[in-house]
Amino acid sequence: MDYSLTIIVPVYNEEENLLRVEEKLKEYALKTNFDCQILLVNDGSKDNSEKLMVEICDRNPEFNYISFEKNCGLSAAIKAGFDYSTTNLTGYIDSDLQTDPFDFDLLMNEIDNYDLVNGFRHERKDSGIKNLSSLVANTVRNWFTHDGMDDTGCPLKIIRTDYAKRIPMFRGLHRFLPAMILLQGGRIKQVPIKHFPRMAGTPKFGLRNRLIKPLMDCFAYLWMKKNYINYNVSRRS
Template sequence: MQLSVVIPVLNEENNVEPLLHELEETLRGWDQVEVICVDDHSADRTLEILKSRSAEYPWLRIVRHHEQSGQSAAVRSGVQAARYPLIATLDGDGQNDPYDIAQLVAVYHREKNIAGPCLVNGRRLQRQDTGWRRLSSRLANGVRRRLLGDDTPDSGCGIKVFARADFLDLPSFNHMHRFVPALVRQRGGTVISVAVNHRRRVSGASHYGTLDRLAVGIVDLVGVLWLARRAIPPASNVEQECNG
């Protein structure tokens, strides 16, 4: 099994060490696996803790942004740095359960031979967030599903599995991580939602406020709608001729 786990982190000094310990337990026995933590220019001890654990965890790699660039940029940096063709992503706050990686990978391998790119997307059935955050997420997902037709009930869930090449073929823009299912479908791909565990945040707070996400989400939604109207569908009538 060749797998790169990409985790964007920003000011998660109290969460990153327990997450690494869980990953050590979860990934034990996997032959070829790496975990890439992308530090988005944290202002606390997150980077220091990651560096101090790199000798203990030989599968750990660290990517560092020299300025804060956002979650989507951090995910893309990690995927670009990945050595292996299959990617799993997790949020760095510990709310995603690393033990769910195996089931998403199994679903991916079962479905990957269908036409086009394949994305396995987590679905948090019992979100351990505030009522306001759950409501705002439900509304945002509903609007995205209705306008983009991505048929994904929880497109913002941080735990996903996909092919590295497929992800790097998607357009790159700020906040694109919330629209990956729609972008995959625009390319004739398949998105499969799988129920996953979700845990309460033990320490710290979300670095992206609800109103901020709503404001940028409207702009991004218009952009993704534009991309959907301009997308070139996969060609089914192409024949390649070779000389000689």
């Protein structure tokens, strides 16, 4: 099957990283063997990010952007990316580039047989506190979702766009994307990828939104799972 891929890049106050995002994702888009475009989503940045995004898109036909009126959060940025994607596959990578765009190829190698392929940062380069909080959060999420994923928050994913567009997003649901594909009857897989320390900019997540908020979101997921509507059309006129 011939694939085309839109890579969503959420951006919130990442002016120090955007030129590197341009360099690395342009290199990937030009070297990969399928059609690839990049969608920058400005989540109400208060720094110079939007100006840089406009300049990047003006000089690179592979890049496009959308910009929110105000900060809405990571889940909203990913949801907007899903909504605006026009390719049959949609990927996601963080603008801090702690993951390697070329590892999308590892995920693409598996997409024939799956509806979501999730990266797994098996050798994380974050602080001990950050790694521990993520381990606890992923363990708790697995108790609720049973999706078998070790790293649902990994910022490197590929999803079939028709599945992605059917996900009813709420704040925090970006941590539950594999589980939401399972609710649709889809197939998921995780693949080990490389991970790097953050080179510039400031992390946007602390202890509260890595542990307390995700625990609250688990109960929202359980409500959604109980009430989720999933259907398949067998015939139409």
